[in-house]
Amino acid sequence: MSIDRNLIKDYAIRLGDDSVVLGHRLSEWCRNGPFLEEDLALTNVALDYIGRARMFYCYAAQLADDGSTEDSYAYLRDCRDYRNLLIYELPRGDFAFTMARQYLADEYNLAFTEALVGSADETLAAIADKAVKEGRYHLRRSLDWMLRLGDGTEESHDRLQRAVDDLWGYTAEFFAMDQLDQQMSDAGIGVDVAGLEAGWRERVSATLMDATLDVPKADWSVTGGREGIHTESLGHMLSDMQFMQRAYPGLKW
Amino acid sequence: MSHHMRLFEVFIRSRRGLDHKHVGSLHAEDPQQALEYARDIYTRRSEGISIWVVDSADIVASQETDCESFYDPHDDKPYRHASHYQLPDEVNNM
Numbered sequence: 001m002s003i004d005r006n007l008i009k010d011y012a013i014r015l016g017d018d019s020v021v022l023g024h025r026l027s028e029w030c031r032n033g034p035f036l037e038e039d040l041a042l043t044n045v046a047l048d049y050i051g052r053a054r055m056f057y058c059y060a061a062q063l064a065d066d067g068s069t070e071d072s073y074a075y076l077r078d079c080r081d082y083r084n085l086l087i088y089e090l091p092r093g094d095f096a097f098t099m100a101r102q103y104l105a106d107e108y109n110l111a112f113t114e115a116l117v118g119s120a121d122e123t124l125a126a127i128a129d130k131a132v133k134e135g136r137y138h139l140r141r142s143l144d145w146m147l148r149l150g151d152g153t154e155e156s157h158d159r160l161q162r163a164v165d166d167l168w169g170y171t172a173e174f175f176a177m178d179q180l181d182q183q184m185s186d187a188g189i190g191v192d193v194a195g196l197e198a199g200w201r202e203r204v205s206a207t208l209m210d211a212t213l214d215v216p217k218a219d220w221s222v223t224g225g226r227e228g229i230h231t232e233s234l235g236h237m238l239s240d241m242q243f244m245q246r247a248y249p250g251l252k253w
Numbered sequence: 254m255s256h257h258m259r260l261f262e263v264f265i266r267s268r269r270g271l272d273h274k275h276v277g278s279l280h281a282e283d284p285q286q287a288l289e290y291a292r293d294i295y296t297r298r299s300e301g302i303s304i305w306v307v308d309s310a311d312i313v314a315s316q317e318t319d320c321e322s323f324y325d326p327h328d329d330k331p332y333r334h335a336s337h338y339q340l341p342d343e344v345n346n347m
Contacts, residue, residue: 036280
């Protein structure tokens, strides 16, 4: 089946948006980490995500062939043009919130990229191949922190439980298929994300139990990121992230 | 938090066939976490292919006051050095 390259471009952009937004939220811990070692480790994960965003954006720019660049995608688009999942844009919160989000995202992203390795699109498959190796390490770290904090002190347990509860309604969006997801999945290029849900729930529930946490009830959910309908947090984040290019257009290092 | 954490010494083997070399130290809660932090702190720029972490408390170190009895007696024993031995051309890497 031949598919409009414009659609593949949109698909690459949304995956780039996911990566840059989560990467930026993680990068906010740089010099704010709980101790030096963890500060460096978190920043490494942030760099992995920002590197992944660059690869997706560069590929999108190549497909668009309209003068767009990785930088114009990251720094010159407004909130409504961003197509990232909402969970990634939420403020970093405390360390428990950051690690809970990271764990839920790592479980999802590893399964997602493992599936994307089989993409009929060679570039997306190659990006996924690199991401899988990074993702296995990310998951090893965040899983470890779930157990440490959940089964740690009363305070770390309560903070982590609160974080998981606050995040839970945002996880439904991981598995929501919109038209583009469906087209990409049908063409063998993208991932059938709905098919990842059962495995994700099983693994996450097992981890929460090991970490002595309750699995929250799925009694609320929020979506909208794939349509450009965001929480109030993304605008604040972008105003910070895009400040230099907005204030000094074309500025170079 | 960090004042409760254990100190570990980190050793990295840069490539196959070479020895692990001491590169520095770090704080962590346990050996497994120390290994992960060592990966993040000391191998970011492809410095290594193998890591050892050792609890710093397990290292027994010689002291400054040992110098006189440990090392000074070697000074007048030149026959222990291979300085008069002509190395054949065929031998590399000595």
